[in-house]
Each structure stands twice: as C-alpha cells, then as structure tokens.
Amino acid sequence: MNIILFGPPGAGKGTQAKNLEKKLNNFQVSTGDILRDEIKKESEIGRTIINYMNEGKFVDDKIVNSLIKKVVFDKQKKGKLIFDGYPRTLDQAKNLDLWLTNSDQKIDFIFFLNVNKDTIIQRIKKRKIIENRSDDDLDTILKRYDTYMETTRPVLNYYSTNSNFNEIDGALKIAEITSKINDILKV
Numbered sequence: 001m002n003i004i005l006f007g008p009p010g011a012g013k014g015t016q017a018k019n020l021e022k023k024l025n026n027f028q029v030s031t032g033d034i035l036r037d038e039i040k041k042e043s044e045i046g047r048t049i050i051n052y053m054n055e056g057k058f059v060d061d062k063i064v065n066s067l068i069k070k071v072v073f074d075k076q077k078k079g080k081l082i083f084d085g086y087p088r089t090l091d092q093a094k095n096l097d098l099w100l101t102n103s104d105q106k107i108d109f110i111f112f113l114n115v116n117k118d119t120i121i122q123r124i125k126k127r128k129i130i131e132n133r134s135d136d137d138l139d140t141i142l143k144r145y146d147t148y149m150e151t152t153r154p155v156l157n158y159y160s161t162n163s164n165f166n167e168i169d170g171a172l173k174i175a176e177i178t179s180k181i182n183d184i185l186k187v
C-alpha cells in the first residue's frame with residue numbers, strides 16, 4: 001500500500017509515517033530526512049542544499065526529484081511507500097505520478113493533516129527543544145509556513161478530488177490521528 005501524508009510543517013506527518021511504517025511494515029520516505037542525511041554526509045548535494053534548508057526555502061525540484069525517483073523504482077520498496085514531505089510542489093506531484101505509473105504502482109491513500117498556523121508554531125517550538133533542528137527557529141518556521149501556503153497548499157487541488165483523499169484534523173492528539181488513519185486503512 002502506497003500512502004501520501006500531506007500537510008504543513010509541524011502537522012505530524014513524520015510521527016504518523018513512523019507509526020505506519022511499523023504497522024504496515026512499509027518504508028517512510030521523508031524528503032527532509034533524506035536531505036538532512038546528504039548534509040550530514042557532506043555530499044555534493046548536501047553542500048548545495050544546506051543554505052536553502054536552513055533558510056526554510058525549498059530545495060530545487062530537480063535535486064529532490066532525483067532522490068525520490070530512486071526510491072520509487074527500488075524494487076524492495078515497491079507498493080510499500082509512505083511519503084512524508086513529498087510531493088510539495090506541483091512539479092513533484094506530476095513527476096511522482098509518472099514514476100508510479102511507469103513502475104506499475106499507484107497511491108492508495110492520501111491523508112491531509114490540516115493544522116492552523118498558531119498550533120504549528122507552538123509544536124515546532126517544542127520540537128526545537130527535543131530535536132534541535134536548525135530550521136526550527138521562529139523566523140524559519142514562519143518562512144516555511146509561508147512557503148507551504150504559497151507553493152504546497154495549491155498541490156492539494158491536484159489531489160483533493162481523488163476518491164482516496166482524506167482530510168484529518170491535525171490538531172487532534174497523536175493517538176486520535178493514528179486511530180482515524182487506521183480506521184480508514186482498515187488496519
């Protein structure tokens with residue numbers, strides 16, 4: 001089963017992706033984690049993207065798409081993908097569709113975790129204390145939220161009329177969101 005978790009930064013996509021990964025024996029595909037890994041490795045990609053990420057800007061579609069394309073065509077992960085933080089642009093969404101079709105796959109469920117700006121700010125402030133992410137300071141949070149509203153939110157129109165699209169109140173407690181997702185997935 002392939003799943004997309006969609007929503008603003010701080011909506012809880014990563015937490016739910018990890019739950020689903022365990023429950024379904026699937027693979028979390030977090031572009032944020034993949035990109036942070038490139039920075040840690042000090043790879044060429046890592047050196048190119050570090051400033052974009054620290055400023056809360058999107059990494060270029062070409063770079064992100066090339067990293068995700070490999071995962072979609074990975075035979076071991078076929079039909080077991082949980083996208084967390086991808087797609088975030090229309091270009092990414094269209095590319096993903098193309099690769100899924102070309103690898104004989106589809107998206108089975110899309111979950112939109114909808115959360116308002118104030119809740120996001122409070123949550124990311126807490127996460128900053130726990131994870132100490134360099135892009136979780138207030139200025140960058142606000143920048144990331146604006147980028148989400150301008151560039152990612154419109155991607156919703158691409159998916160929202162699909163029969164497999166589900167909107168969930170992302171302000172609910174983690175366990176309540178998990179239970180709603182599990183009910184829809186019937187797992």
Ligand code: AMP
Nearest residue numbers: 031032053056057058059064085086088
């Ligand atoms: P996340 O961990 O999902 O909150 O992502 C952290 C940062 O990584 C974002 O603020 C972007 O700079 C970058 N990033 C993650 N996913 C993408 C994506 N799909 N497209 C472009 N940039 C991304």
